[in-house]
Amino acid sequence: MERRRSVPDVIAGALFVVIGGAFAVGSLSYSLGTPLRMGPGYFPLAVGVIMAALGLAIVVKGLVAGEDITFGAIPWRAVAAIVVAVVFFGFTVRRLGFVPTSFVAAFLTTLASTRVRLLTALAVAAGLTLAATLIFVVGLQLRIPLWGPWLGL
Amino acid sequence: MDLLDNLALGFSTAFLVQNVLYCFVGVLLGTAVGVLPGIGPTATVAMLLPITFSFEPVTALIMLAGIYYGAQYGGSTTAILINLPGESSAAVTALDGHEMARQGRAGPALAAAAIGSFIAGTVATVVLAVAAPPLAEVALKFGPAEYFSLVLLGLVVSIALARGSALKALAMIALGILFGTVGQDIYTGAPRFVFDQRELYGGIDFVSVAVGMFGVAEILRNLENEHTRTAIVSKVKNLWPTAEDRRRIIGPIARGTGLGSALGVLPGGGHVLASFTSYAVEKRISKRKQEFGRGAIEGVAGPESANNAAAQTSFIPLLTLGLPAHPVMALMVGAFIVHGITPGPNVINDEPALFWGLIASMWIGNVLLVLLNLPLIGMWVRMLRIPYAVLFPMIILFAAIGTYSLSFNAFDVYAIAFFGILGYVLIKCGCEPAPLLLGFVLGPLLEENLRRALIISRGDATVFFTRPISVALLIVAVLFLVVSVLPTISRRREEVFAEDD
Structure with missing residues (x-):
């Protein structure tokens, strides 16, 4: 089976992993609290982890069956x-x-x-x-x- | 008939010469400022607010309402002609409106927006007058659990806005939510992700995100290849929609009006939700799905009607509960208080002339909007038909000034550059900016209601599944998610199998 790598897909996924991961790591320095009384870090940690996971899925998909997008020149x-x-x-x-x-x-x-x-x-x-x-x-x-x-x- | 008496009182107030005059001035000023690129209704109302303080309360509020409608319509004009929405609900209009403009059909797009807005405004004003008390009761029944589920549904629905993969749209929503968490935490006041910069404590301004993601990124894409770039502001000819167009916009306008009237009542991002939902609905039920995102007139008429209907009915929570449904309504609260009136349930009894006068003036404002804008579209267009070498520096400069003027915060201006670059890279990678914007607007609401619901239920997460309205909304959200992800998967599979053969 021929693989269709998509560089833009991988870049986008990697960006999501990095930013999501950064937010998740950053949230760890705030109080997480309990589900009953969430601290300031709870919600960003959850969303950051979800986003990093989505980013990872996009990277994997980009390596296996990526979207056909041309990145083009940068001005x-x-x-x-x-x-x-x-x-x-x-x-x-x-x-x-x-x-x-x-x-x-x-x-x-x-x-x-x-x-x-x-x-x-x-x-x-x-x-x-x-x-x-x-x-x-x-x-x-x-x-x-x-x-x-x-x-x- | 109470309603007729009330409306008679309203119209006798609204038709006072000075009230009609200042409603007119408000609509004119609102459109003129709102048409400037990068300046949304919130910024316009905020900038023009001080002018109204010298008038009587009724006149001032009527003028403010006029500014709001004008700014909204002006913003739609800019979104259609140069793809620069000033706020998230106009971002939906830009999707297909700007594509139509690129194809030389700016006239019908603008007319569809104006006609849709007028019809929706008229209907929604009647809805407001008839149903204010009972509808407020519905909104009152919504607890934090219902709100959380509703906001989640709104976010999931926004996947339909993206042309690319559902995965990327979901990630963009998450990214928007994360940017929305920057600033002080609502419950504990703890600063989050502010890097010790006091200017970031108030959070990232929505205008910076919108201007950066849509304005700067779009300009950079246009500058990629200056030789093949298409003209940005095409000539607006054949303003009147063709018979085919007229037939195609009836349904979207009717559905948009209904959706907008219902969703506008919800405190929170009702008008944003309304235009996004209307777009999603039109895209789902259309026989020409492939045209959406490539210049479908339904994608302009529906969201514009929904947006305008929601703009009217978003006055319901403000006037009956004192709850601002929307940043502009928050400014209206400020205006009420400056005039010594506390917005809330008492307004309707204590100030009937003001309450019904404001409602009547909404309809007058909509009439003025059509009377003013259809003939004057040529003038607004001339404001936009400026060579690109002048236009893009003007957009950048005015956007910087407009953003700075909101709170005189240099960080809001730096954020334009940041989101411009980020948006540009993401767009080049096939990610659409609209879901990010919605995540950014609705994210704080999502978190607030999640936490509040769990506090009320004493940490019992099943509260979202045991309350009937909440669980119904969640089921719809899950179904929508499955439907939007599945076709991509099955299509991919088919493609893979086809290659194997």
């Missing part, structure tokens, strides 16, 4: 640009203020596309910053300072 540039942009926003919005943070985050996100030119990216970032300021700060009265303490204003 590393887009992944990096978007993660950096989002984390930058979260980290600096309080420190740099709404306007500079939005501008830099929008600019970084725009770079995720391989076909964007520098001038276009700057223009898009400027336009989005203006739109975001009008919608969120002027329109919705969001209470975030426009310019933050890092700028010394």
Whole structure:
């Protein structure tokens, strides 16, 4: 009998095993309690174990009779640009203020596309910053300072 | 006729000029904000809540209800056109709605959503007015054991949402439940999986999970191959559904309305459950099962009707028991209290004008929604028909801002990136994000009711099997599980046998 290995299936199953196992191990550091009065660790431990078991089943199935899925290319540039942009926003919005943070985050996100030119990216970032300021700060009265303490204003 | 007197009182309140006007403003604002990618009804209502505080209680609550309907419809529009649901019930709409949009049938999808919502809203408002007291009694009979079984059933049913294997869907549900346990434990207050970060004590925000799993992951998939990428927002033409479409949406709208009206009463994720269940039901009974997930109009009309019907009837536990059925209802509780009214059984007697006025305004809100949105769809679409090079930075930026504005917590923003990457990898491995989202929303309810039921029964686990409603729900859940797992097994076997031959 020919085996149909499915790499995506194995990756997905392994992810479930690892995450489920991590949650289960983590729950052990909390009080488990009794079924009558469950501690904080009881429920996550149970679900974590169930999930790791499901993950194991997916791995086994992936090795024997996996689903036919092509994983495809990974757009590393887009992944990096978007993660950096989002984390930058979260980290600096309080420190740099709404306007500079939005501008830099929008600019970084725009770079995720391989076909964007520098001038276009700057223009898009400027336009989005203006739109975001009008919608969120002027329109919705969001209470975030426009310019933050890092700028010394 | 008590009911007619009550409704007359309600409509005389709701038709006051300022009430109609602010209902209109609420629907308009709600739609405009709700249509922005990544901003769901909860975020919209939360952001617009302060505006309403300056009005009289009745006007303020009517306007808030208007914002809620508008935000919900706006969210469905975004879900259909760019596959970015702001909340879990719209995630169901996105499944087939966005596929329809990709095939150039965005118009009928939007119209089906609007028509379904209007019909469901009208019917559910009548249901609310007629059946508020008796239905509240039904919900009152539900103990924690029944709730646990009900939530479990809801989770199992969500397997139908996934196109891939049932095993992966189950694992995604479990993963969602686990992420839902992050934060302080409800009974002991002990922080769980917070890594000593105070910002995580409140748990992971639903919006971060939704925006990451659906928004960021979708954008990454689109950026995989920029040359072959299809246009995201297609032209909306032929808004009116064809005769074939009209015939196909009647049943789903009727069933969705019924399901939504019934499930919306349940405190908890009633509206989420309603749209997921409606989708599952339509998929099960459809003769065109293979079309689901690939642009079946039934998959838009049913869940949208169920969602809107549940949105109306979710006011029942709020108005009769003071129980918020839904995050937006929790905000409504806040609004009631700001105006010096305690939501609960007393509202109907102490403030009849407010109670019946609010109910009447729900119907007016639904009329305004159709009047406003069918002609204005062009405008909402123009807001979305922006080049992708502008659109995806806008989605990311607005999503980050919107998520941050919920509680000014930087961790909510970091979580977008985390769930975006995780969702992207899982989707590439053939796992669908919708079951994870449902697990995340319903997980805390599952745990809370499990523990409460066992405390009440003094640790006797048979309580789930001795209470008739609970055991019935569990049996349905098990049957559903067997049915959804079995075909895969038997099909696999057939394939293996075929290869042997």
